[in-house]
Amino acid sequence: xxxxTKKRKTKIKIGKLKLKINKRRLNADIKKARADIMKxxxxxxxxxxxxxxxxxxxxxxxxxxxxxxxxxxxxxxGSLRRRK
Numbered sequence: 001x002x003x004x005t006k007k008r009k010t011k012i013k014i015g016k017l018k019l020k021i022n023k024r025r026l027n028a029d030i031k032k033a034r035a036d037i038m039k040x041x042x043x044x045x046x047x048x049x050x051x052x053x054x055x056x057x058x059x060x061x062x063x064x065x066x067x068x069x070x071x072x073x074x075x076x077x078g079s080l081r082r083r084k
Contacts, residue, residue, distance in 0.1 A: 009020040055062035 009022050012019045012021055
């Protein structure tokens, strides 16, 4: 007959906050998060390659798109500064 073991939970104290965390679940969540980050990095690199390729083929369009993006970011940054 197998003995049932309790799920082990690690006690963590952060300031006044005391938490009980299941190590297996935490490790699984960390592993999943790392996989998601790697997937996002691959997607960003692929998109970057496509953008560079497009910019080499169509330099005029790339310049116009970059100017538009710069203007958009500048307006967003300006609106955020005013709110403070």
